[in-house]
Amino acid sequence: MDFIDSIKKIFSTREAEDRVSLSRRVQAAPQDPQARQKLGIFLLRQGEVVEGLDQLARAAVMYEKDGFAGKAVAVLRQMLKHDPSNIDFLRWLIRLLAQEGLTGDAHGEMESVAARQGLFVSDDQKIEFFRQAGESLPRSPLPSLFIADLLRSQRKFYEAINELVKAARQVVPSGMVPEFVERLTAMVLSAGDDEEILESCGFLWLRVGRNSEGNSLLLRVIKKAREEGRIEDAGEMKRVLDAILEGWDVAASDAFSFADAARKMAEPKASSPTPSETAAPEPMEPPPSDAGYQEEANIVRDAVSRLQAKVQEEIGESDPDARYNLGIAYKEMGLLDEAVGEFTRARQRPELFLGASSLLADTLAAKGEFASAVATLDEVLSSESLTESEIRDLRYHKAVLLSRDGKDEESKEIFRSIFEEAPQYRDVASRVEHDLP
Numbered sequence: 001m002d003f004i005d006s007i008k009k010i011f012s013t014r015e016a017e018d019r020v021s022l023s024r025r026v027q028a029a030p031q032d033p034q035a036r037q038k039l040g041i042f043l044l045r046q047g048e049v050v051e052g053l054d055q056l057a058r059a060a061v062m063y064e065k066d067g068f069a070g071k072a073v074a075v076l077r078q079m080l081k082h083d084p085s086n087i088d089f090l091r092w093l094i095r096l097l098a099q100e101g102l103t104g105d106a107h108g109e110m111e112s113v114a115a116r117q118g119l120f121v122s123d124d125q126k127i128e129f130f131r132q133a134g135e136s137l138p139r140s141p142l143p144s145l146f147i148a149d150l151l152r153s154q155r156k157f158y159e160a161i162n163e164l165v166k167a168a169r170q171v172v173p174s175g176m177v178p179e180f181v182e183r184l185t186a187m188v189l190s191a192g193d194d195e196e197i198l199e200s201c202g203f204l205w206l207r208v209g210r211n212s213e214g215n216s217l218l219l220r221v222i223k224k225a226r227e228e229g230r231i232e233d234a235g236e237m238k239r240v241l242d243a244i245l246e247g248w249d250v251a252a253s254d255a256f257s258f259a260d261a262a263r264k265m266a267e268p269k270a271s272s273p274t275p276s277e278t279a280a281p282e283p284m285e286p287p288p289s290d291a292g293y294q295e296e297a298n299i300v301r302d303a304v305s306r307l308q309a310k311v312q313e314e315i316g317e318s319d320p321d322a323r324y325n326l327g328i329a330y331k332e333m334g335l336l337d338e339a340v341g342e343f344t345r346a347r348q349r350p351e352l353f354l355g356a357s358s359l360l361a362d363t364l365a366a367k368g369e370f371a372s373a374v375a376t377l378d379e380v381l382s383s384e385s386l387t388e389s390e391i392r393d394l395r396y397h398k399a400v401l402l403s404r405d406g407k408d409e410e411s412k413e414i415f416r417s418i419f420e421e422a423p424q425y426r427d428v429a430s431r432v433e434h435d436l437p
Contacts, residue, residue: 019039019042019043019046022038022039026039032062033058033059033062033066033068033075034059036062037056037059037075039055040052040054040056040058040075041078044078044082049082049083052082053079053083056075056078056079057079060079060092063075064096069096069100073093073100076089076092077093080093087125090113091129091132091133093109094109094110094133094137099136102334103137106133106140107140107142110133110146113129114130114146115427123154127151130143131143131147139174140170140174141166141167141168141169141174141176141179142167142176142179144166145164145180147160148164151163152183152186152187158197161200161201161204164180164183164204165204167180168204168256171207171208172208172209172251177406178403178406180208181208184204184205184208188217193224195221195224200256201217202215202216202218202220203218203250203256203257203261206244206250207251214250215244215245218237218241218258221237222241225237236258237258240258240262240265243265248261320345320346320349320352321349323342323345324352324355324356327339327342327343327356327359328359331359331363331366336363336366336367339359340363340367343356343359343360344356344360347360354386354390360373361374361376361397361401365401370402370404373401374398374402377394377397377398377401381394392418395414395417395418396414396425396426396428398414399411399415399418412432415428415432419431419432
């Protein structure tokens, strides 16, 4: 029994409805998103892609309008399977994921977009896409980091620095220091002897707590100023750097240049207000009711419970292929614990061991269980009968997870090893370019 047959067996006891009956249902209830969703899926299966996508888009709009953004996300994913290069659909999906608080999923979609070739007609269109994504994720540095990548590739270094400054304010709280460090390192290498760029990079290093790199770069700028005979400028820069070395807080000042830092150092410190000047705190407003979202969450949980019961009853442990595909569905729905269980079962079949293990590692990493994720890949790597290509893919996967876990040295060692064997493999060249002699 393949996965499609399994799903049909679980969810349907009737034959597929034909177009006429589905169309009549939509006509009878034009504001029913579920009816439009069913019609859209039917049309797509019949090869009527444009009409099917139109119905699904209408269903997604209705779900979102009714407050069921999660259902709208599921519909959008269906749409993107049939039109994966639709930029509007991708933008819409990222906005909804952000709206639902699924920042990690939104980041994943942006990373996928950033890696795809030929999706945009120009870099400017791609930059605009990430700017709009940034509006949906105001606390995320990732859109600015991707924009900085594009601007740096165009050698628009000053504009790229502006994007890194925007990102720097969110990097530490978002836990994306490694991603920021990668971009900043590339910027320093690209800057050459441009004093202004190097100065900004120095303050950016300090902003994310990399004091050694920041101080070293700022000393380099001061030395260059002295060599050029700008003794007064060098003296003022040295005064600022001395204050930084003595503990002046660059991050708190939001300074990204010597001039900016000097100006803020000269500002009078705000005096503490007296008790009589201290206003009484305003009463806190009660948080908005989330009863609607809670009700939807309960509905989803009930539906999942019924689904799990039917899967266990009608499939059981007899069909690893169905369990494997069910795990993928769970993962896409964000039901990570359930996905882990399905992938673990699917690994019991030898022909699914590699694919299920890879997805299991990704799912564990999404839960923040990086040690278990890496251990899963190590288990596969220790198995026999792997091809050279499969081993390389697994090692790359492991290095990516180590990098995401902040273990940069371990990940770089693997990336360098892969680069020595296959310098054209994926993006290993760009990942190790800063470490090459």
